Amino acid sequence: MxxxxxxxxxxxxxxxxxxxxxxxxxxxxxxxxxxxxxxxxxxxxxxxxxxxxxxxxxxxxxxxxxxxxxxxxxxxxxxxQPDPAAPDAIQHAIEDLPDDILVYLLASRYCETDRLAETAWSLFGATQPGWVRVQAIVAFVHDHIEFGYHHARSSRTAWEGYQEQIGVCRDFAHLAITLCRCMNIPARYCTGYLGDIGVPAVDAPMDFSAWFDVYLGGEWYTFDARHNAPRIGRILMARGRDATDAAxxxxxxxxxxxxxxxxxxxxxxxxxx
Missing domain, CATH: 2.60.40.2250 (Immunoglobulin-like)
Known part of the structure; x- marks a missing residue:
């Protein structure tokens, strides 16, 4: 296409x-x-x-x-094609992760792992490690935050998004990334184009979009906590630890x-x- x-x-x-x-x-x-x-x-x-x-x-x-x-x-x-799915993708032990992946386990400007670690383990500690755990995190964030362009605030962190329960796509991504990192799953922030392709059109001005990648089974996979469904036509622009690196x-x-x-x-x- x-x-x-x-x-x-x-x-x-x-x-x-x-x-x-x-x-x-x-x-x-x-x-x-x-x-x-x-x-x-x-x-x-x-x-x-x-x-x-x-x-x-x-x-x-x-x-x-x-x-x-x-x-x-x-x-x-x-x-x-929609975002690839690999339900059998494993979660790596930290000692088995490549050196350049470790940075995506650490706290960053918008992703305060120290403030959300206890919450993350209480919510997802009993879930199956790997793909199932990531999908559980995505589903939780999707349901926890109310999307609205009028909720946009450039300074909102993952902790604040969790507390306020409102935000835009970057807030969904930041919270999901933080919860993944708290569960020892490397996660990185992505931004780019995502049009209404293969889905009903939204009656709102078009914007750039934010999603995130996780490292499972030796590869990076795309997840989207705002939509909580595979999408078609992502065009990546930038990625990094959080929106600071991909502003x-x-x-x-x-x-x-x-x-x-x-x-x-x-x-x-x-x-x-």
Missing amino acids: LIRAGYNIRLESDVATPMLAALSIHPSRNKDLRTPHRIVTTPEVPIYDYIDQFGNICSRVTIPSGGLTLACDFTIEDDG LTTTFGPTSLANFEVHTDEVAGDNLR
């Missing part, structure tokens, strides 16, 4: 303000592109890319006084968001641009 995706985002500032942006698709999806993927700025300003420690493409740019618009539009090929934009000075539009739609092959 072919998916057309992109965005138009405007940030305004009274003074020149440096910014980092994780608004490119992840390098693991580059070979799936069927049209060029370019970030276009208005006004035109220099923009430089580098690869961070998690393998994400990060763009460095300075917002000029007055503001900057970043836009992108591309078409990508997807296999059209769409990080500004080093006062800015305001003046426009935010995202599109992700399945298209026919003859609509390639």
